[in-house]
Amino acid sequence: MRRFFADFSGQSAAMGIFAAIVGYTSSVAVVINGMLAVGASHEQAASGLAILGVTMGFTAIGLSLVSRIPISIAWTLPGMALLSTLPVPAGGYSAAVGAFIVTGMLIVLAGLWTQFGRLVTRIPGPIANAMLAGILFKLCLAPFDALHETPKLAALVILTWLVVGRFHRLWAAPAALLVAVASMSFAGPQHAQTFSLPALAWVSPRFDWHTVVSIALPLFIVTMASQNIPGFAVLSTYGYEAPARPSFLATGAASAISALLGAPGINLAAVTAALCAGPDAHAQPERRYPAAVVAGLVYAVVLPPVSSIVITLVSASSSPILIEAAAGLALTGAFSSSLFGAMRDEQQRLPALATFLVTASGFSLYGIGGAFWGLCAGLVIHLLYAVRRSGV
Known part of the structure; x- marks a missing residue:
């Protein structure tokens, strides 16, 4: 801790607070x-x-202090988008929690067995991007x-997003969310709303x-391909070599355990990683990790009570459509990036297009959702064309 306080600065603290607020409110x-x-x-x-x-x-906090690298952690935004497109499982949220635990254990396995982690990274980038674009489309x-x-x-929410984004892109989604929540509060049923600290609720998987x-x-694949791998890439851009095994073990184990209290899972961050690892956090790269530690403190201490307020406002609303609208606006950047990544390689365009269309269609077979079948369709076409190009 002496080293941490020696490296700590007001600049890194301010950037850590900013990264936590933007990362939370934008998604x-x-x-x-x-x-x-x-x-x-x-x-x-709420739990x-x-x-x-x-x-x-x-x-x-733990990963950053041990490695002295600004390792930022976030929820899996593409994974949450995936959940939004799915019907309620036959077993209700208990079945979803069981799936969250399996996802966490798969991430742990990727940390323990490097060959398994490499297998996931061998999924062609255009196909992985196309699956994500199909998830985000609706x-x-x-x-x-x-x-x-x-x-x-809705027009007020969209206009807020456009106007704020014109001047500061990072604040566009948080501003749209604030307007959506305020609109739901005023337009909802006129009865007294009481706010309290969130009570943790056990969910038997x-x-x-x-x-x-x-x-x-699908949650494991999009988490690895769209969150963890880009997270490592962002840190590498700023000259940091984040430890893969400890990162996977920590995030996977934390995801599996916290699922029992209703949490969907965590992973390496990309956008907030850029904020904490960039020069705005500190001129000296070796003194930037306190920014990730401060962001972690804000996440752990300040924001859980805010969660209760947001959930209370959502539950008091007769329709969550404005929250869905705010979520859609927050995902437009991710959708455009994933769609561009899917279609820019001409040789991979047909497998990617098949993946996108099957995933976006919501096709379901044997009770299994479209994201899985879209991935299967893309990989089959990819292998078929690879065989043809090889002359076999």
């Missing part, structure tokens, strides 16, 4: 939407959101669905193979 709507979509009650969603803050915070339509259901309030294939496998 919390997606997380709430995802948990509610797969059957979480409002009490379970999951609160424990997510705690696990993100303390995991980031969610990005939510703002326009909201325009149909509640045109004035249920393991069902349909749910594991529909949720756990």
